[in-house]
Amino acid sequence: MTDPALLATTFVGCDFETLNPAGRRPEPIEVAAIAGKLTADGIWQEDGRFERLIRPPDDVPFTSFDTGQTGITAAMIQQAASADATLAALEELLAHPPYVLVAHNAPYEAGLIHDREPSCPRLARLPLLDTVRLARTAYPDLPRHRLDDVLRHLDMPxxxxxxxxMPDVAATCDIFARIVTDGARAGRWSTLADLHRVAGIQPKAVQDDAAASAPQQDSLF
Structure with a gap:
């Protein structure tokens, strides 16, 4: 845990709550992020928080089932900003790179951010680490690696x-610090590059950039 890149990086835990309308992409109704760094002894040092409710598009139904899942009501989000405006506000906080996003089941969060890429182009290009993949490597004997499963395994309430x-992303940051520390002690990784090798996700926006800049083959016709 002495890798300079690991110790210099600000990790940004991120979590969304969403609606899941039939036949279309999920729509976020809440986002929370916690920024922090890891010390050489594996301590999480928090640097700031961001938490916003999000108003979904008017044509997306909000049901009692959705309230039952999260406790968020239609009245709570009625005056909230749109997802585009909210993620643009989160991006404005990214003033001191390098940053790495961290999420439990990170491909889902990555997809939600990519959906708003024009409003948050820097955020949409940050590399991601998936704590599900990290947990699978650190705790291979654990049969399932959902957030509640990992918390239980680590004796965290x-x-x-x-x-x-916000509660979910706080739990994600707690298990991230513990997983990284446990994996390092077990010899599973020691550097930031190792973490990306095990659990890194390249943002789709970065893939799109690479494809757009690749040399184009001349047409045969």
Whole structure:
């Protein structure tokens, strides 16, 4: 845990709560992020928090089932900003790179951010680490690696308000620090590059950039 790149990086835990309308992409109704760094002895040092409710498009239904899942009501999000405006506001906080996003089941969060890429181009290009993949490597004997499973395995209580964005991302940051520390002690990784090798996800926006800049083959006709 002495890798300079690892110790210099600000990790940004991120979690969304969403609606899942039939036949279309999920729509976020809440986002929370916690920024922090890891010390050489594996301590998480928090540097700031961001938490916003999000108003979904008017044509996306909000049901009692959705409220039952999260506790968020239609009245709570009625005056909230749009997802585009909210993620643009989160991006404005990214003033001191390098940053790496961290999420439990990170491909889902990555997809939600990519959907708003024009409003948050820098955020949409940050590399990601998936704590599910890290947990699978650190705790290979654990049969399942959902957030509650990992918390239970580590004897960490589930957060009050579970299934709201801020409690869930706080739990994600807690298990991230513990997983990284446990994996380092077990010899599974020692550098930031190792973490990306095990659990890194390249943002789709970066893939799109690479494809756009690749030399184009001349047409035969």
């Amino acid at each position: 589930p957060p009050a308000g579970r299934h709201r964005a």
